[in-house]
Amino acid sequence: MFKNYKSKPIIRSAYLITDKDIIKHFNDKSEVLVCTEAGNIRANASIPPVAGDYIVKLSEADVYHCPREVFKERNVLTALKEEA
Numbered sequence: 001m002f003k004n005y006k007s008k009p010i011i012r013s014a015y016l017i018t019d020k021d022i023i024k025h026f027n028d029k030s031e032v033l034v035c036t037e038a039g040n041i042r043a044n045a046s047i048p049p050v051a052g053d054y055i056v057k058l059s060e061a062d063v064y065h066c067p068r069e070v071f072k073e074r075n076v077l078t079a080l081k082e083e084a
Contacts, residue, residue, distance in 0.1 A: 013057040013058075014055060022034070052068045
């Protein structure tokens with residue numbers, strides 16, 4: 001029997017893809033390289049990313065593409081200020 005469980009609130013580390021970024025596809029589009037002004041981000045992607053989508057980093061080994069609509073449903077779109 002299934003039971004309901006509350007999820008733990010978390011803070012996600014994510015990058016918003018911009019029009020200035022260059023997106024390169026690898027491995028039959030299951031992996032992408034997003035070339036940004038700050039450096040390159042390699043991520044898993046089940047669909048091709050576009051500007052306005054996000055790259056989410058859960059750990060060094062778990063970095064993935066998240067479409068804007070999905071990210072918007074699950075997160076607050078205002079980024080937190082960096083702690084000093």
